[in-house]
Each structure stands twice: as C-alpha cells, then as structure tokens.
Amino acid sequence: MKNLSRYNLIVISIISLSVILPWIYWLSFEKPIPKPFVMYSCVDDCFMIRGSENGKSYRMNEHGEMFTREEFEQKLPLLNIRQLMISRTLPDSIKGVEMDPHVVNKARSFYRYKPSTKNAPKPGLYPMFESESGRAKLEMPEDFFRINSRMEFIDADRNKINEAKTALFTGALQHFGFKFPAKMIEGIPTTRKSCDEGYFVVDNADQVFHVKMEQGQPYVQQVEIPKGLIFKHIGCVDFRNKLFYCYLIGHDHNIYIITQDDYYLKRLPVDEFNPENQQLRIYSDLFNYNVIALAEDFMKVTVLDDNMEKVDVFYKSWKKRSERPEGKVFSYLFPLQLNLVDENNAFINFYFHLTKGFNWIILHIVLLGSHFLIIRKRKAKLKNHIVDFGIVLVSGLFGFLAVNIFPNKLND
Amino acid sequence: MLKSMIYKEWLKIRWFLIGAAILGLFIIAYMFMNVQRSITFQGANAVWYNILFLNKMIFGIMKYVPLLIGIGIGVAQYFPETVNKRIKLTFHLPLFENRALMMMLSVGMICLLLTYLLHFMVFWMLSNYYFAHEITVASLITITPWFLSGLAAYFLVGLIVLEPVWKYRILYAFAAAMFVPLYLKSGMIGAYGPINIPLALLTVLISVSLLFSAYRFRKGEM
Incomplete structure (x- = not known):
C-alpha cells in the first residue's frame, strides 16, 4: 500500500x-506570431496588407508596393470611410456607385466564428421573442423553450411548463415533419438587435427549420437542403441589408447562407474551411465579401463579389509555434x-x-x-x-x- | 477498539465539522436569498437569462468553501497527531498500522463526504425550486469539481501534516498547490462536464496518500 x-x-x-x-x-x-491584416481594395482590385516584421510596421499591396498610412486608407475607402470624410479624401464615387455613407454603412457587415463557439456548453433553454409585437423595442419573454421530446415552454416565474403554448408549438413543428429532439438551436437570443428572426433548428434527422413566434402564433418553415448535408454550426446574423439569415458551416467543410424570406441555401465559393481548428471572419461592404479563414499556421482570404462569386484568393503561411525557435x-x-x-x-x-x-x-x-x-x-x-x-x-x-x-x- | 478509534477521530473534528456544515448551509442560504431578491427586483426571466447567456455564476461565492472545509478538517484531524508524535500511540495498538491509518482516513473522509452531500443536496433542491433542469444540471457540473477539490485538499493535508521532515513538507505543499488548482479553473457554466470523471478518479488515486508520509513518520525519517 x-x-x-x-x-x-x-x-x-x-x-x-x-x-x-x-x-x-x-x-x-x-x-507573438505576426498575422497580417489583409483586405481587398475595391479601388485597385488587389489585396492590401498591413503587418509588422522585426518590430517595423508596413502597409503594402500584394505586389509589394509600399504605402503611407493615408495612402493605405484611401485604398480601402469603405473600411475607412469616417477617416476619409474627416480628411476630405473620400471619392465621390467608386465603380460608378455614389459614396453615400448611409448606403455604405447599410452594406457593411462583420461576422466572426471561433471553434470554441461551437465546442462549448449549450444553454439548452432559449427565449422565444415576439417577432411582430408592433413595438419598436424587443421585449424579453417570461418563458424559455427547450426542444426535447416536444417543444416545451417553461415559465420562469413559476418554473412550470406552459402546456398550452407547448402544445401549440409542438403541433406546428410536427405538422412540418420535425423529428424530435433538436440537435442544434441557433439564434440571436438578445433584445439588442434590429428585429427578431427567431431560431434555426436542426432536428434529429438533420433537417433545418426556421422557427419564430408571430403575434403569439408559431411560424415554422423548413429549409430545403441537399440530402446528406449535415450542419456543424449555424451562426445567425442581424445585418442591416437583410440579405440572409445566417452563415452555416457544413460537415463537408463548406460555408453556406440561407437567404432572407425565400430560404434559398447558397454555398459560398470558398475552399475547405475546417470549423474544428480554424477561425472565420467575414467582412462585407458594397462591393465585396472578404472571407478570412485563420488557422494556426496560415490565413486564406477569399474575396467574393456582391453576388457571392469568387474574385480572388490570398494565402499566407507562417511557422507554427512548435516550429519557431x-x-x-x-x-x-x-x-x-x-x-x-x-x-x-x-x-x-x-x-x-x-x-x-x-x-x-x-x-x-x-x-x-x-x-x-x-x-x-x-x-x-x-x-x-x-x-x-x-x-x-x-x-x-x-x-x-x-x-x-x-x-x-x-x-x- | 475500532469503536474507540472512530470516537477519537470524531472528538477531534466534531466542532469544526459541525461549524463547517452550518457555515456551508448559511452560504447556500445566502446565495438563494440573493436569487430570490434578484427575481423580486429584476424578474425570474432576467435571472435565468443572465445565467444562461451572460454566464453569471450566482453560486460563485461557494467556490472555495469546500476547499476550506477540506483543509480545515484535515488540519483538525491530523495536526493533533503530530503534537508530541501522538500518532505513534496508534501505531502501537494491536492493529495493522495501515488498517489503523485507513480507519482514521475513512472517518474523516466519510464525515467530509456527508457534509458535502448535505450541501450538494440542499443546493440541488433549492436550484430545482428556482430554475429549470438545464440550469440546475449545468450548475451541479460546475460545483462538482469544487467539492472534489475539498476532498483532494483533505487527503493532501494528511500527507503534508504527517510528514516528519520539514523540507519534504514544503515540497508536498508545493505539489498540492500545483494539483488543487486543476479543480478550480474558471470557465463557462457547465464547462467542467468532460473532466469531472477524470478528476474524480485522480481524487480516488490520492486518497491513500496519507500512507506514504505516515510510513515515513513511523520509520522515524528525519
């Protein structure tokens, strides 16, 4: 012993x-590993790179041409619109489109995904907001829902199930062929958003449903997806242009979107993205989507146009931590x-x-x-x-x- | 003789144990009084929301309580044995030495487990009253390693206190200070889910650590 x-x-x-x-x-x-900031210039139609090497910062384009800070900002006018307006260097138009700050801001969006978002404890309970309350502000509901053998609403005050609402929503899901329990429930569970679009729910048969509440009644819509496609993550978005509901990452390592109102599932022409060990950042503006996949030892920026067709790809690698001195x-x-x-x-x-x-x-x-x-x-x-x-x-x-x-x- | 030994261990730890059990209950009561107050002032939905989506740990105050109870009971039980090397009397009893030590350890461990069980059950019942199953389960997953840290600390205190050589006492304390924080890492509510069973197994592994320093003690290691 x-x-x-x-x-x-x-x-x-x-x-x-x-x-x-x-x-x-x-x-x-x-x-620190000097990961550069890379963004596609709608002025020069090439990648602009800002980074540092040996303690010195640099700003250049993909061809090696160096720029001052002011020149660099002018190459990315949609990113630096406020600065260019202050310094009165914002062009009147780019590619024939008038530079109206309201329009520019409406088209601008940012989405970020980290593997730790997916690989995390899930709350299991979600607030179902009233999507058509007629009020300017969203209000936090009194109950939370879970989707196990049915869609249950639990009144937080009494900590008891609201049977009537449960039956209403469970019936609506069953009507659309929902297979209980849910495998994934993703939405934007906060009142701090422009409007409520409810949740995207993956059922036990990997079907995708859009579920929300309109004037107290369930709204359910099934999204048509190719057979065999399974989603590993759904990231709902609340962008001003309201073009799509969410970004989805498939088990096939592709990135998809579901378009607003017509529920069309569209694959982005981006090469393999591994959601287990890569981060994803998507910046969009009037002309382009910069889809940035960031791994331990490389970054890949895929630029799409406003129709989401591939324009160009930038790739840069560096040594992993284990390969450095x-x-x-x-x-x-x-x-x-x-x-x-x-x-x-x-x-x-x-x-x-x-x-x-x-x-x-x-x-x-x-x-x-x-x-x-x-x-x-x-x-x-x-x-x-x-x-x-x-x-x-x-x-x-x-x-x-x-x-x-x-x-x-x-x-x- | 076993009865007398159990009684001796009980005499050493009873007041600390009763005090710790009451203190733990007070802290749990205080936590849920705060919950009740938050529900009254903000509404239950806001309290639920803060836990589910803002990672607010209403029970964070009890993080180090099981650890302190474990250390306290360990000191209360083993320190008197080192005064004038009283534990040598135990070794002179007509019992296998390891059996006598395991008896000591079992009494302390069972008392500690019963105290923790009381706190755990009261927490569970109150949480079930105020919160849905999902919140209660995630909370229990979060507090489980805190209770395991108390058990681990109890075993390691036995190891440290009974060690006869100061140099090694310091080294053991150093090893314990590296090991116990494994149970107390901060994370999201429910984040300890995958590691609770491995940590419980490690806690079982160190449950017999007392035998190591006790053996050195009775060998007269200097």
Missing part, C-alpha cells in the same frame, strides 16, 4: 507538472504538454499535446544519469529504484521532479 500511495502521488505530480511547467515556459518565452527549445525540454483549456474548445478538459520528434530524449537521459547519481549518493539498492528510472526516462523533467519530491526511501 505504501508503494501504491507513493506512485499515486507521483502520477498526480506528473500531471500537475506537465500543466504548470510548459505553461510557465510559454508565459516566459512565447513571442522557442518551440524548438521546448521540444528539447518537454515530451508533452497538458492543458486544461484549449483555444478551440470552451470545455475544460485534459488536452494532451505530444511534442513532435524525440529531441527531449537527450534531457531524459541526462536526468536519468542525475537520478542514478542521487541514488548512488544515498547508497541505496538500484534494483529498488528500477520503476523510478523508468518514470524518469519516459516523463523526463516531470517524472524526475516527481520521484524526488516523493523519494523512494520506503524500501531502502
């Missing part, structure tokens, strides 16, 4: 050390890293990151030798320490510290 208690303590120490030591290392030595030093020190949090996941878990290669073996052998000397100095029998040697050889610094915090003097 005494040996068991010691090895248990060593296990928990190795786990703790493999969280703490790499964390301290990165806290001390990690350097500080990552290489890390690979000589630690065989693995254990994290409780992950940038692609909002759940707390044990995230193992094995170090590529076997550079750490050198340190492990040195530590093995050191441990051998410690044991010899104590004049202990080596055969009683074979397991400890194994632990040091496999887990390196973590194991070396652990076996010496809890020394094996039990059998000496």
Whole structure:
C-alpha cells in the first residue's frame, strides 16, 4: 500500500507538472506570431496588407508596393470611410456607385466564428421573442423553450411548463415533419438587435427549420437542403441589408447562407474551411465579401463579389509555434504538454499535446544519469529504484521532479 | 477498539465539522436569498437569462468553501497527531498500522463526504425550486469539481501534516498547490462536464496518500 500511495502521488505530480511547467515556459518565452491584416481594395482590385516584421510596421499591396498610412486608407475607402470624410479624401464615387455613407454603412457587415463557439456548453433553454409585437423595442419573454421530446415552454416565474403554448408549438413543428429532439438551436437570443428572426433548428434527422413566434402564433418553415448535408454550426446574423439569415458551416467543410424570406441555401465559393481548428471572419461592404479563414499556421482570404462569386484568393503561411525557435527549445525540454483549456474548445478538459520528434530524449537521459547519481549518493539498492528510472526516462523533467519530491526511501 | 478509534477521530473534528456544515448551509442560504431578491427586483426571466447567456455564476461565492472545509478538517484531524508524535500511540495498538491509518482516513473522509452531500443536496433542491433542469444540471457540473477539490485538499493535508521532515513538507505543499488548482479553473457554466470523471478518479488515486508520509513518520525519517 505504501508503494501504491507513493506512485499515486507521483502520477498526480506528473500531471500537475506537465500543466504548470510548459505553461510557465510559454508565459516566459512565447513571442507573438505576426498575422497580417489583409483586405481587398475595391479601388485597385488587389489585396492590401498591413503587418509588422522585426518590430517595423508596413502597409503594402500584394505586389509589394509600399504605402503611407493615408495612402493605405484611401485604398480601402469603405473600411475607412469616417477617416476619409474627416480628411476630405473620400471619392465621390467608386465603380460608378455614389459614396453615400448611409448606403455604405447599410452594406457593411462583420461576422466572426471561433471553434470554441461551437465546442462549448449549450444553454439548452432559449427565449422565444415576439417577432411582430408592433413595438419598436424587443421585449424579453417570461418563458424559455427547450426542444426535447416536444417543444416545451417553461415559465420562469413559476418554473412550470406552459402546456398550452407547448402544445401549440409542438403541433406546428410536427405538422412540418420535425423529428424530435433538436440537435442544434441557433439564434440571436438578445433584445439588442434590429428585429427578431427567431431560431434555426436542426432536428434529429438533420433537417433545418426556421422557427419564430408571430403575434403569439408559431411560424415554422423548413429549409430545403441537399440530402446528406449535415450542419456543424449555424451562426445567425442581424445585418442591416437583410440579405440572409445566417452563415452555416457544413460537415463537408463548406460555408453556406440561407437567404432572407425565400430560404434559398447558397454555398459560398470558398475552399475547405475546417470549423474544428480554424477561425472565420467575414467582412462585407458594397462591393465585396472578404472571407478570412485563420488557422494556426496560415490565413486564406477569399474575396467574393456582391453576388457571392469568387474574385480572388490570398494565402499566407507562417511557422507554427512548435516550429519557431522557442518551440524548438521546448521540444528539447518537454515530451508533452497538458492543458486544461484549449483555444478551440470552451470545455475544460485534459488536452494532451505530444511534442513532435524525440529531441527531449537527450534531457531524459541526462536526468536519468542525475537520478542514478542521487541514488548512488544515498547508497541505496538500484534494483529498488528500477520503476523510478523508468518514470524518469519516459516523463523526463516531470517524472524526475516527481520521484524526488516523493523519494523512494520506503524500501531502502 | 475500532469503536474507540472512530470516537477519537470524531472528538477531534466534531466542532469544526459541525461549524463547517452550518457555515456551508448559511452560504447556500445566502446565495438563494440573493436569487430570490434578484427575481423580486429584476424578474425570474432576467435571472435565468443572465445565467444562461451572460454566464453569471450566482453560486460563485461557494467556490472555495469546500476547499476550506477540506483543509480545515484535515488540519483538525491530523495536526493533533503530530503534537508530541501522538500518532505513534496508534501505531502501537494491536492493529495493522495501515488498517489503523485507513480507519482514521475513512472517518474523516466519510464525515467530509456527508457534509458535502448535505450541501450538494440542499443546493440541488433549492436550484430545482428556482430554475429549470438545464440550469440546475449545468450548475451541479460546475460545483462538482469544487467539492472534489475539498476532498483532494483533505487527503493532501494528511500527507503534508504527517510528514516528519520539514523540507519534504514544503515540497508536498508545493505539489498540492500545483494539483488543487486543476479543480478550480474558471470557465463557462457547465464547462467542467468532460473532466469531472477524470478528476474524480485522480481524487480516488490520492486518497491513500496519507500512507506514504505516515510510513515515513513511523520509520522515524528525519
């Protein structure tokens, strides 16, 4: 039992050390990766790039032509419209379209997706707003709904199910062939939006429905989707131009939209986007959509025109953290890293990151030798320490510290 | 003799245990009084909304309470054993030493578990009264590692207090200070879902850690 208690303590120490030591290392030595800001210029029809290298910032286009800040802002007039208006350098028109700030702002939108948005605990309960209340402001309802074996409304004040409303909405969903329970419920559950468009719900058969409440009555609409297409994420939007309800990310790694009112599912001509480990940013203006996929070691900007047809693609890569000098030093020190949090996941878990290669073996052998000397100095029998040697050889610094915090003097 | 040993352990921890149980109940009562007040002033829908979508932890105040109770009971139970090395008397009883130690550990652990169970059940019942199932489940997932941290701290306090050599006491405290925060990471409500079972298993692993330092103690390690 005494040996068991010691090895248990060593296990928990190795786990703790493999969280703490790499964390301290990165806290001390990690350097930022200079990811550039890239946007398509509607003036020059080419990519504009702003970034920094060796501590110096630069502004240039994709052909390498350098610009001052003012010149750079003029190349992206729709992004910098307020600044250009102040400095009176905003052109009257671009591509024959008059530069009316109201029109420019209406067309402008921004959407952001992070994998941790999808990989996160879901609330399970959602407020169903009244979409046609006739009031200027949206009001928070008194109840919340869930969709399990039926669409249940729970009155928050009484913490009891509103059976009448539940039956009404459940019946409406059943009428449209909804298969309970829901797999995904996505909407914009806040009163701070221009209007309410309810929720997009994926049922148990991966069908997509639009569900909202109009004057107390359910509004349900099924969206026609190709057979076999399963959505991994739906990001509802509230843009001023009201062209579409949401961005959808399919299991086929394509990005889609559902157009407003006619529920047409349209695929964006963007190459593979992996929602598990890439971020997505979509900036739109009067002329273009800049679809930016951001991964650990590259960015890809796909520019679409206002009809969502592909115009151009920009790609830039950089070294991963593990391939940079500080990552290489890390690979000589630690065989693995254990994290409780992950940038692609909002759940707390044990995230193992094995170090590529076997550079750490050198340190492990040195530590093995050191441990051998410690044991010899104590004049202990080596055969009683074979397991400890194994632990040091496999887990390196973590194991070396652990076996010496809890020394094996039990059998000496 | 076992009865007497259980009684001895009970005598050591009873007042702290009763105080901790009452304090925990007061804190839970205080939390739900705040909930009631928020519901009265803002409406239940606003309170639900804040928890579901704004990640407001109404129960955040109890995060370190189980940890403090675990440390307190550990100190109350094991520290008297180190005064004049009284634990050596236990080792002289006609019992296997490990059995005697496990008996000590079991008494403290069961008392601690019963206190936690009381707090957990009261929290569960009150949460069920005010909130829907989804909020209660996510809340219970969130507070579970806090209770596990208390259990882990109790086991580690036994390890540290019974260790005879100060140098190692400090090293054990250092190891404990690295390990216990694994239970207390901040995150979204319900974020601890995937890790609660692995953390419970790790807590079981360290439950016998007391035997390590107790063995060193009775060997007369200096």
